[in-house]
Amino acid sequence: MAAALPRLATRPRAIVRAVHVLASIGWFGLVVVMLVLSAAALTTDGGPSPHFPYQLMDQIASPMIPITAVATLVTGVALSVATPWGLLRHWWIVVKLVLTLAVIMTGASLTGSWILQASAGPTTPARWLLVGGAAVHLLMLASAMIISVDKPWGRISRSRKPRGRPLPQYGNISAR
Numbered sequence: 001m002a003a004a005l006p007r008l009a010t011r012p013r014a015i016v017r018a019v020h021v022l023a024s025i026g027w028f029g030l031v032v033v034m035l036v037l038s039a040a041a042l043t044t045d046g047g048p049s050p051h052f053p054y055q056l057m058d059q060i061a062s063p064m065i066p067i068t069a070v071a072t073l074v075t076g077v078a079l080s081v082a083t084p085w086g087l088l089r090h091w092w093i094v095v096k097l098v099l100t101l102a103v104i105m106t107g108a109s110l111t112g113s114w115i116l117q118a119s120a121g122p123t124t125p126a127r128w129l130l131v132g133g134a135a136v137h138l139l140m141l142a143s144a145m146i147i148s149v150d151k152p153w154g155r156i157s158r159s160r161k162p163r164g165r166p167l168p169q170y171g172n173i174s175a176r
């Protein structure tokens with residue numbers, strides 16, 4: 001049988017949760033900046049420094065976004081496994097995990113090469129892909145944010161009844 005993981009006490013849990021919320025807000029804000037810069041770059045017709053928005057985006061895409069994304073993921077997983085929420089016990093957490101991993105993987109695999117292509121020429125589709133990619137990522141992060149506050153869908157039901165102690169009631173979604 002797997003050993004039970006230690007539970008976070010109230011104070012450390014509040015600190016980890018604060019870091020989690022700050023990291024996720026920081027991540028969201030940086031993606032907003034990516035959207036604004038990629039959209040602004042579409043409307044600058046060459047100009048004196050046509051590559052400037054893409055240089056800024058390059059700085060934000062690495063390392064600023066990876067730092068906030070990994071901090072969100074690590075603190076989120078810590079808050080799940082070290083509290084009664086559990087990592088795979090509630091739908092709202094599993095959906096957030098999938099959204100988070102999807103944004104991280106698509107961002108890591110696509111954004112850098114799109115920035116390179118976009119700064120190489122004004123007619124490349126990568127310029128539009130950067131705008132669309134940032135918009136889709138924003139929608140996904142906003143969904144994760146709303147899900148976090150609402151905590152919808154309840155527990156993941158198991159076919160086997162647990163032995164021993166009954167599962168804690170999923171009543172008013174607090175899992176405290």
Ligand code: HEM
Nearest residue numbers: 017021024073076077079080085096097100144145148149
């Ligand atoms: C972009 C991704 C994410 C965003 C925007 C986000 C946002 C938030 C926010 C705003 C809260 C505070 C909710 C409240 O106190 O009512 C929260 C709590 C929480 N998040 Fe996330 N989160 C994200 C990703 C994750 C991931 C990937 C996990 C786990 C795999 C996770 C697990 C949790 C848990 C367990 C709590 C509750 C903490 C507690 O009750 O002490 N989050 N999240």
